[in-house]
Amino acid sequence: MIKVNSLEKSFDGFKALSDLNLNVKKGSIYGLVGTNGAGKTTLIKHVMGILKPDRGEILVEGIPVFENIPIKERMGYIPDDLYFFSTYNLKESAKFYRSVYPNWNQDRYHHMVKQFELNEKRKLSKFSKGMQKQAAFILTMSCMPDYLVLDEPIDGLDPIIRKLVWKYIVEDVAEREMTVLVSSHNLRELEGICDSIGILSKGKMMIERDLDELKSDIHKIQVAFKNPAADPYQGLNVLHRETRGTVDLLIIRNRKDTVEDVINANHPVIFDMLPLSLEEIFIYELGGGDHEIESIIF
Amino acid sequence: MFQLDLKSRKSIYEQIVDNMKELIIAGMLRAEDKIPSVRELSKTLTVNPNTIQKAYRELEYQGYIYTVPGLGTFVASPAGLPVDEKRISLVKEQLRENIRELLYLGCSLDRIKTIIAELLEERSDWNDKGK
Numbered sequence: 427m428i429k430v431n432s433l434e435k436s437f438d439g440f441k442a443l444s445d446l447n448l449n450v451k452k453g454s455i456y457g458l459v460g461t462n463g464a465g466k467t468t469l470i471k472h473v474m475g476i477l478k479p480d481r482g483e484i485l486v487e488g489i490p491v492f493e494n495i496p497i498k499e500r501m502g503y504i505p506d507d508l509y510f511f512s513t514y515n516l517k518e519s520a521k522f523y524r525s526v527y528p529n530w531n532q533d534r535y536h537h538m539v540k541q542f543e544l545n546e547k548r549k550l551s552k553f554s555k556g557m558q559k560q561a562a563f564i565l566t567m568s569c570m571p572d573y574l575v576l577d578e579p580i581d582g583l584d585p586i587i588r589k590l591v592w593k594y595i596v597e598d599v600a601e602r603e604m605t606v607l608v609s610s611h612n613l614r615e616l617e618g619i620c621d622s623i624g625i626l627s628k629g630k631m632m633i634e635r636d637l638d639e640l641k642s643d644i645h646k647i648q649v650a651f652k653n654p655a656a657d658p659y660q661g662l663n664v665l666h667r668e669t670r671g672t673v674d675l676l677i678i679r680n681r682k683d684t685v686e687d688v689i690n691a692n693h694p695v696i697f698d699m700l701p702l703s704l705e706e707i708f709i710y711e712l713g714g715g716d717h718e719i720e721s722i723i724f
Numbered sequence: 725m726f727q728l729d730l731k732s733r734k735s736i737y738e739q740i741v742d743n744m745k746e747l748i749i750a751g752m753l754r755a756e757d758k759i760p761s762v763r764e765l766s767k768t769l770t771v772n773p774n775t776i777q778k779a780y781r782e783l784e785y786q787g788y789i790y791t792v793p794g795l796g797t798f799v800a801s802p803a804g805l806p807v808d809e810k811r812i813s814l815v816k817e818q819l820r821e822n823i824r825e826l827l828y829l830g831c832s833l834d835r836i837k838t839i840i841a842e843l844l845e846e847r848s849d850w851n852d853k854g855k
Contacts, residue, residue, distance in 0.1 A: 455772050593770050600763040600773040618730045621774040638737050638778070701733050 427452050428473060428573065428607065433482035435468060442468045443629040446482070450622070453603035455595070457616040457637075459708060460626030466609045467506060469626065470577050473607065474503045486573065499528055502571030504562050506578045510550040516561050517546040520568070527569035535568040541590065556582045567594055574598070576608040580615060592619055617704040627712055641701050644679045644710075649689055650696040658692045665710050677702070677710050725760070728769060736771055740779035748788055748799055755801035759789060 430448035434441075443465045450456045460466050471477045472484050475491040475498055483490060486497050510519060516539065524530040539546055542560050544553075550561055559582055566574070574595065580588050596619070598604040610616050616623070623640060625633040633640065644665075650673045651658060659667075659676065662685060666677040673696060678685055682699070689697055702710070726743040728736055747753045759765075762780060766773040780797060783789045786808070791797045826836050 454774055589770065593767075596770050596772060597767050600766040614730070618736060619772055621772050621778075638735055638775075641735060701735070703733065 427485075427487055428605065429485045429488075430469070430473065431483050431485070433469070433472060433484065434480045435472065435477065436480055441629060443472075446626075446629065446631050447634070448473075448624060448631060449634065450605055450607055452605050453599060454622050455599060455606040455608065455620045456622045456624065457620035458607060458609040458624050458626060459611070459613060459616065459704075460609075461712060464626040465629045466626055467577055470503075470505075470575055470607070470609060474498075474501065474575055499526075500571055501573040501575065502566040502569050503575045504559075504566050504577065504579055508558050508562050510558070510561075512551055513549065515547050515549050516544060516564070519550060519561070519565055520546075523565050523569060529570040531568050531570050534570070535564065538564040538567065538594075542587070556584065556587070559583055560587060563591055563594075567598070570598075570602075572602070572604060574604055574606045574608075576606070576610075578610055579608060580610060580612060588615075595619075613705040613708055614703070623704065625708065625711060633711065637704070640707065641704075643681065644677065644702050644707055645682065645685055646700045646702050646706065647676050647678060647685065647689070648696060648698040648700075649674050649676070649694050651692055652695050655692050659688065662688055677706075725765075725768070728771065737775050737779050737782075740765075740771070740776060741782050744779070744783055745786075745788055748802075753799045755799050757799045759797050759799060761796060 428448065428450040430446060433443055433446040433448075435443040446465070446469065448469065458466050458469070468477065472479055473486075473491065475484070475494060478492055485491070486494075486501070489497060491497055491501075511522070514522070520535055524532070542564060544557060544561060544564070550558060553561060559579070563579070580591065583591065595604075595606060599606060608616070608620070617637070620637055623633070623635060623637045624631055649658075659678075663679040664676055665679055668675045680688075685699065726747065728739050728743075730736075732739065734742075744753075744759070753759065760768070762773050762776045765771070766776050769776075780789065780791075784791060784797075787800055789797055790800050823836060826839070831839075
């Protein structure tokens, strides 16, 4: 279990994180999303005990993580900007990891090297970006971490490798109840894999929820009335509204039955309700729902 | 066993519930058949085990499957299925829509009746299955 309580961090007077809370349950796959500069990487570095908080606490299994070696031995981390010793190849790096992480699994390492078809003898600095990511993934997963923290793990990977990476992650979650915290901008991919989602905005946690619950609480509806009432959407939490001819397109944050009750009370001629994708939730929740931004994104 | 559509607007959780039900209703999975464990299914589909767990819990709640601790998860016998009136009225609503569409397409009422009778005929063996 990873728990962050009212974390605060400033860099040279710039407040990067303020009053931030995060809860990752054991055995869950938690997706961290947010705009550029929202503080995802800073938060992740705190969770890994790399940065020291100005205020607040970061607890892994109830214990502060900073400089806590027994916990950190059981945590795997793949940063966005990878680092390898400049002259090392994969084999030498594996030897180094083995000396640091007590749960190192040599069999898995060999198996993965074979499966990813990487050359153990070639210098890591000569690898392409995607191959370096794969190397980092092999090294981290061979440490058999109980907590896996990934910062933008899949960009730069081809679809086949991506599938393989997720397969390994899901397998470890299923078999060993590994806990995963993953940040990404690829919302479609996160949507398919995560059970919980945290949306970060300007150094604060905006929404933190079970993904299915989040999705069951926000709807896109298309509706048209023959004789529209003055305000047919009274009592509904309308995030976004757009009119196309006689048809209204709305994004509403309410429970499904509440929406149905309110709309049906006004006898609509057209009434369609669709669940939103994570990508749409992200855009509307972070205020990008207006036309200008929308036309750039789509 | 079944495929998931990652592009669908339906959540993976709903897709698993619906797919399982379909397999059970179509008779591909029969009463007392063992279904894959959460871990197995999670690995074959590359889906978060927590999602599968939740889908199984829902299926169990709706009476389609049952779990014996230590042994696994099994398909429940259809006789034990509770009748969900709320869902029945939903399906009835869909049927009403479908009939309206057939009328739009120019079918006569008699023709629609024949169509429905044909469809019912396809399921005529259902009563023998113990329900």
